[in-house]
Amino acid sequence: MKKTFNLAAIICTVVIFMAANVSYAQKAGGPWTIPAKYKSMKSTIKAGDPSINSTGKELYNKHCKSCHGAKGLGDGPKAANLKTSTGDFSSKKFQDQADGDIYYQSFVGRDEMPNFEKKILDESDRWAVVYFMRTMKK
Amino acid sequence: MKNFNLYGRVSALAIMAFMLSCFSGFAQEEATEEPAKERPARPAFESGLLFDGATTTLQPSKTLEMIIQHRFGTMDNGVKDLYGIWAPSNIRLGMNYSILNNLMVGIGTTKFNKMQDIQVKYNVLQQTRSNKIPVTISLYEVVGIDGSSDEKFGVNYKFSNRFNYFTQIIISRRFNDMFSLQIAPGFTHYNSVDSTLDHDRLSFSFAGRVKFSPQSSLVIGADIPLRVQGISEHSKDFNDTNANWNQMLPNINIGYEVSTSTHAFHLYLASGQGILPQENIMFNKNDFFSKGILIGLNITRLWSF
Numbered sequence: 001m002k003k004t005f006n007l008a009a010i011i012c013t014v015v016i017f018m019a020a021n022v023s024y025a026q027k028a029g030g031p032w033t034i035p036a037k038y039k040s041m042k043s044t045i046k047a048g049d050p051s052i053n054s055t056g057k058e059l060y061n062k063h064c065k066s067c068h069g070a071k072g073l074g075d076g077p078k079a080a081n082l083k084t085s086t087g088d089f090s091s092k093k094f095q096d097q098a099d100g101d102i103y104y105q106s107f108v109g110r111d112e113m114p115n116f117e118k119k120i121l122d123e124s125d126r127w128a129v130v131y132f133m134r135t136m137k138k
Numbered sequence: 139m140k141n142f143n144l145y146g147r148v149s150a151l152a153i154m155a156f157m158l159s160c161f162s163g164f165a166q167e168e169a170t171e172e173p174a175k176e177r178p179a180r181p182a183f184e185s186g187l188l189f190d191g192a193t194t195t196l197q198p199s200k201t202l203e204m205i206i207q208h209r210f211g212t213m214d215n216g217v218k219d220l221y222g223i224w225a226p227s228n229i230r231l232g233m234n235y236s237i238l239n240n241l242m243v244g245i246g247t248t249k250f251n252k253m254q255d256i257q258v259k260y261n262v263l264q265q266t267r268s269n270k271i272p273v274t275i276s277l278y279e280v281v282g283i284d285g286s287s288d289e290k291f292g293v294n295y296k297f298s299n300r301f302n303y304f305t306q307i308i309i310s311r312r313f314n315d316m317f318s319l320q321i322a323p324g325f326t327h328y329n330s331v332d333s334t335l336d337h338d339r340l341s342f343s344f345a346g347r348v349k350f351s352p353q354s355s356l357v358i359g360a361d362i363p364l365r366v367q368g369i370s371e372h373s374k375d376f377n378d379t380n381a382n383w384n385q386m387l388p389n390i391n392i393g394y395e396v397s398t399s400t401h402a403f404h405l406y407l408a409s410g411q412g413i414l415p416q417e418n419i420m421f422n423k424n425d426f427f428s429k430g431i432l433i434g435l436n437i438t439r440l441w442s443f
Contacts, residue, residue, distance in 0.1 A: 054315060055180075061352035063399040118198040118442050119399060122177055 026085040029111070034104050041100035043127040052135070056128030059120055064106075064129070072136040084112050090138045102130050179265040182274060182310040182318035185402035185438055186234065186242065186259065188345050189359050189391040191415050193320060194274040194310040196261055197236045200443040205232040205246070207436050209411045214429035222432050230413045232257075240264075248413050252285025255414055265312060273311045278322075280304040282414050291330050299330035304416035306343070319346045324361075326416040334381050336371050340364045341419045347395065355395040361410065362388040363419045389418040390426040391434065404436035 045051060061070075067082065069075040072089025079086045087094060094102075107126055109115045120126050183193035187205060197203060211225020219225040232246030232255075240261035247254050263275040282302040284290070291299040303326070310320035322343040331337055345359030363386045367374050370382070377383040393406020409426035410418035424430030 058315065058352045062397065066398060115442070116399075118201070121198065122180070124177070125180070 026083060028085045029087070029113075032101070032105055032110070034101050038100040038104035038108070039098060041103055043099055043130070044124045045127045045131070047131065049128065049131070051124065051128045052131040054128075055125055056130075056132030059125060059129050060132050063116055063119055072133060082112050089133050089136045092138075095134065095137045099127075099130060102133060103127070106130060106133070176270060177267045179267050179274070179312050182265070182312040182320060183345075183347060184355070184395060184397035187402070187404075187436060187438055188347075188357060188395075189393075189404065189406065189408065189434065189436070190389065190410060190413055190418055191322070191343055191345070191359070191361060192257075192259055192276070192278045192306070192308060193345065194261065194276040194308050196240060196242050196259060196276070197234075197440060198442070199236050199239050201236045202441045202443065203234040203236075203244075204439045204441075205230070205234065205244075205436070206438075207232070207413050208434070209408065209413060210433045210435075212411075212424055212430055212432045228411050228413055248417075250412065250417070253414055253417070254283045254285060256281045265310075273309050276308040276310075278304075278306040278308055280414060280416065282416055302326070302328040302416050302420075304414070304419070306415070316349050317347070318349075320344065324415065324419065326363075326419045328416070328420060331420070334372075335420070336369065336382060338369050339386075339419050340366050340369065341415075343415075345391075353396055353398060355397075356393075357395045357404065357406065358392045360388050360390045361415060361418050363422075385423050387422050387425050387430070389422050393434070400440045402436070402438045404434065406434050407431050408434040 065076055067074075067076040067078045067086050068089065069079070069086075072087075072094075074086035074088055076086065089095075103126065105113065106129065107116045107120065120129065181193075181195040183195045186193055186195045186197065186203070187207075190207070207230040209228045211219060211222035211227055213221040215222070215225065228248065228250045230246050230248040232244055234242050234244035234257070236242045242257075242259045244257035244259075245255065246257070258277075258279045260277045261274065262277060263271060263273065265271055265274040280303070282304070284300040284302065286300075288295045304324060305326075306322050306324035308320055308322040310318060312318045322345075324341040324343060326339045326341060328335075328337055341361055341363045343359065343361045345357065347355040347357045349355040365377065365383050365386065367377065370377055372380075372382055387409065389408060389410030389412075391406050391408045391410075393404060393408075396403045407426075409424040409430045409432070410422040411424065411432055412418040412421060424432065
């Protein structure tokens with residue numbers, strides 16, 4: 001009786017452990033609805049601005065890398081915990097977007113993608129991050 | 139006639155060096171565009187907490203910050219208590235909330251002396267990227283309420299005996315992406331102290347960071363109580379030979395900071411175990427340079443609403 005109980009307890013523990021560690025397939029996020037204000041938004045810094053590889057890189061590493069990965073491939077350590085795929089910033093599909101679209105997705109966000117407007121307050125710093133993501137192009 | 143000890147002289151020199159460097163031209167922010175509109179400089183430090191004290195960094199309004207501070211015992215017993223890790227430790231749990239972009243309030247509870255605290259931090263001045271305003275200045279207040287038993291406060295116990303206060307002006311400068319420094323004169327008052335001590339102490343604190351990677355920094359700081367005969371309740375002879383000044387030791391800290399979007403972690407060596415600034419200023423008896431080192435650990439977590 002005791003042996004049977006112990007065996008049942010072990011089996012239950014193993015089943016619960018395995019269930020808890022099943023990784024569910026991630027779904028790609030659906031299309032974004034970008035408000036008109038952001039579609040026509042223009043950067044406050046120029047392409048090639050030195051802040052892109054200093055401030056932009058630093059802020060990306062601090063706020064974005066843990067989910068999106070160091071090269072924007074969506075392979076950050078926290079990405080596996082998300083239901084939505086974190087995308088691929090090196091892809092043509094991502095890079096072909098307008099600056100304002102990337103800005104909206106990065107700082108306003110939706111669902112599992114947080115809002116970063118309070119984390120990165122300065123407008124030019126935000127554009128430095130957007131342009132840094134553009135350097136991830138394949 | 140004020141009587142500064144060695145730490146006092148070092149503090150005075152540090153203040154002069156800091157003020158001179160603020161107004162020199164060598165430190166440039168990311169100067170890439172016309173300064174048509176004054177932009178606030180990025181924060182000098184990643185977190186509003188550094189070691190046992192505050193920095194001038196405030197989180198934006200409607201941000202909640204949870205804080206865990208842990209100080210192990212001193213390492214002087216060596217491997218017997220695993221360099222202080224198994225020794226009696228002090229711990230504080232706190233919560234801060236930014237009411238405005240430049241105003242934060244906080245509460246906390248600390249194990250030693252069952253100290254409860256209320257904190258307020260207010261940014262008076264914000265450094266700008268054009269260097270028109272070269273520093274950030276904050277006012278910081280910690281009100282502590284000692285939760286020990288009534289007997290600790292001697293005869294004629296009153297509830298007000300439990301209160302202590304720490305008031306500080308913090309002046310920081312972000313010199314560049316790598317290097318920031320702050321200095322902070324402070325004033326500590328305890329409503330009730332042992333008869334051999336003074337109720338009041340002046341102090342000088344400084345802290346600096348060298349950011350060597352996007353998320354990691356070397357951080358160093360000290361809280362130095364000052365021997366100021368002018369505010370002492372005892373004679374100079376008494377102070378020079380008794381516990382009031384003989385055991386007045388600075389809290390020195392050196393270590394490592396990691397910061398992410400939502401967390402800051404500090405792992406460092408320290409001498410003060412009090413956690414609240416006033417406890418270190420008034421009662422620290424650990425000599426950093428003579429077996430009085432302990433491991434300190436801070437964790438903060440942010441929620442934005």
